[in-house]
Amino acid sequence: MNDLPTATVHNSVGQLRADAWSSLADLTHRLATQGPDGRPDTAARIRELIRLLTPVEHCWAFPGTAALKELRGLHDQHEYRQLAQRTDELYRALAGHRHHGTAPHTAATPSAAPDETTDPAHTPPAPSAPYFEVLVVGDLDAAEEQALRAELRRLRRPDDEFGYEIVVAPSFEDAVIASLVNSSLQAVVIRDRFTARSRHDLSVVRRFFDEATDAAAPGDSGERIRALGDRLLALRPELDLYLVSERAVESTASRIGRRFRRVFHAREGLLELHLSILHGITERHRAPFFTALRAHSRKPTGVFHALPVSRGASVLNSPWIPEIADFYGLNIFLAETSATSGGLDSLLAPTGPLREAQDLAAEAFGARQTYFVTNGTSTANKIVVQALVRPGDIVLVDRNCHKSHHYGLVLAGAHVVYLDAYPLDEYGMYGAVPVEEIKRKLLMLKHEGVLHRVKLLMLTNCTFDGIVYNPSRVMEECLALKPDLAFLWDEAWFAFARFHPVYRRRTAMDAARTLTDRYRDPAYADTYAAHRASLGDDPDDETLATTRLMPDPEKVRVRVYATQSTHKTLTSMRQGSMVHVFDQDFRHKVAEVFHEAYMTHTSTSPNYQILASMDLGRRQAVFEGFALVQKQLEQAGVLRDAVAQHPLLSRYLRILTTPELVPPRFRSSGIEQPLRTGLARMERAWEEDEFVLDPTRATLHIGRTGIDGDTFKHDLLMDRHGIQVNKTTRNTLLFMTNIGTTRSSVAYLIEVLVRIAEDLEERIGEMSPHDRAAHDSAATGLDAGSAALPDFSAFHPAFRPSPRTPEGDMRSAFFLAYDDTQCEHLSVDAITDAMARGRTVVSATFVTPYPPGFPVLVPGQIVSKDVLTYMAALDTREIHGYDPATGYRVFTESALDTRHTAER
Structure with a gap:
């Protein structure tokens, strides 16, 4: 047995710690049962594990260094049976504490000092109470630490809702x-x-x-305190910070700003500190809407309104549908109600617990306003677009974005300028849109005199395949050219990023706050002036496109919106989503029209269970988000290591790395795999590079198997083994870890992949020469990738308001297609022949293959040879907007001529 894997296979301290305690429990049991001849080697390994765990347990109150000291004493006294028993108690309590988050007050609690054990006032919270730990930063001697711990324990009361212990860190570094x-x-x-x-x-x-x-640079005590507070909040913004000082706390409080919740004088006792700590936790623990909904479900009511299922009235006594109550349980029906029935808040005009829940969510995600959406981020995107865009406004959008953006632009009547992401032809996927591409489009529109009509830039962050933008850089450079430009970041798959210190900086809300603070800093004005002087009086477009630009602080307005699918990456029932707003002009320019857009797309009968689950999901993210995202990263690392290090798997499969998905020109740091190189190097890459790869996305290349992605997904993974995969290309499958991914689920996936590889190896070994040649040919073709991904061709002149700009009136094309007489269906061969005769063929519909899931054609777009070649090379079972029996739906030549003539 390998008692503890080498340190190189661990992706985090938490993973190392868990494995070390598991190994320690196993070794102490072995020591207690084996004979004298086997004990020296085992005893040495135990000493090494305790030594390994000591610096780790310095960071924890439980089990902590006191427990290790106790174990070391039992070991030195040769009390091997008692050592094994005590280690097992600690390990079980630690595992239960990790899984349930409750106070570890069991027989496994580390031995306390004698005065603490016998103190009748020492009242631990109930074992079921949520448990947390408090970091005390101060250079305390042993007696001071013991006295502090004892006093805080003495202040506990039996009815406390939460329990906590302290961890003492004597230094900034600790x-x-x-x-x-x-x-x-x-x-x-x-x-x-x-x-x-x-x-x-x-x-x-x-x-x-x-x-x-x-550590921070040397300075006086006040400077070091502020520096530490800033560092801790940058890493963990959810933490409540308190200052205990022996100085004049009145003047101190005026200098520390918003870093600390409260300042206390050191000689005034600890009661107020203790109560403040519990109060801070209570405030974040509130789930006002869930609490209100639960209270409503317990009230006796008489329903003379809609909703027959309310209170289970149409269900509980029915002999024909008893399954619904058995399956869902009673509470889901007791909680069914309507805003118009009274007793609960209204999503359309919240003033009570729902308003509080949204305010708490805004605080948690760093937004100024947050709105709950119960029918997915597709609707959230349409709400934002309708609120910010009027017919005829120009919107820049990645053509590789979710279909909801395209439909939202149709509904709003926006004129669309599509942006092309860099292609990854070998893997059949797009990357992201370079900032230089965006700037060139803005500069072109400026020269054509229509920059004032450009209202919004829409990008997906991160992309489905895990390419992550640098939102601060994108917004800053765009604002240098269009200082009032608004941004919509589709973070449908990125809600979890707020709760990790490295990911956070690449979220829309954090970037908005960073830019706002930067432009308010008086020092920025001097930096901008130097930057403007370096550009010269009249910089040419090439200079502006290739230079890192800075906006004018006198003109810039930070206007940022983010839409997130809470249900995709955090805890929420299906279709629970949020719109986060950080817009300096929101209150006086957008609030009213946003409300109208929200009313337009939001049901008057929202699902209250979805809303309540988002309320609780926010609470979980605030308390557990950091740990859960870290675990998510760990599991992704385990998966990557398992594929790379297994001799059979690595023969047929490989997980694509950063250099394969992010070209070198976008990676100035040169760091290839940030997850595997330590937090600081990962932080450096995520600070510097234009694009980075989300380590929790694992794109598995399967070309060498000779099996295409769609077949691998459906026939091998889903149908045979019940493993769900969201996205494939011809030669890849995308695996995503999330906050619910367990070590067992990763182990099962690895087991299944090994089984598939073994079956493939056996089948190849039994092939005839003819079959083997066919297999090798298929593998070679898949390994080489598919047809080149097509760029956006162009809108037909009939749907282009100006021949000088690429903007397209997609709304007109979309609704023109409602008239059947204006459309016809053409097969691929018919389109090819028509193009050969010189006809311009124009799509009347969206054509969206699944996978990969982005529109290859949109209404009004010219059908190009590249599009047809790409479509012909796809191996996919589902294409929206295309029927092989009838072909592509396109506009007739007469419809285009009539439309074009009318426009002119």
């Missing part, structure tokens, strides 16, 4: 490392005196973070 390692931390108490560097050997944990844990 505090930063603890905040990165210990996901149970929910509050930090900073005292006046702490050192810069740790006195412990932290090499075991530091290598996971590199220079990310560097």
